[in-house]
Amino acid sequence: MAKISPGEFMRQVQAEARKVVWPSRQETVTTAIFVGIMMVILALFFLGIDTLFGKAVQWLLSLV
Known part of the structure; x- marks a missing residue:
């Protein structure tokens, strides 16, 4: 596996974090x-x- 720079790693982490779909407050309360x-x-x-x-x-x- 090729090594990547810390800057590139952080960009990839940010890109993945933007893809996360967080539940709404109502969904969280209902689930709880x-x-x-x-x-x-x-x-x-x-x-x-x-x-x-x-x-x-x-x-x-x-019985014993």
Whole structure:
């Protein structure tokens, strides 16, 4: 791979940065709310699964 000068590297970085399409504020807020809701749903789901397995293990250990 050919070496390039630091100046050329910076020009390429700037050219690539101009191509980036940033989300709007509304898209960012909507995505953040969606992620928060999914986090709560998954946390409750895994809490339920963990509780269920915990009770099952306690029951099995009480048989011994």
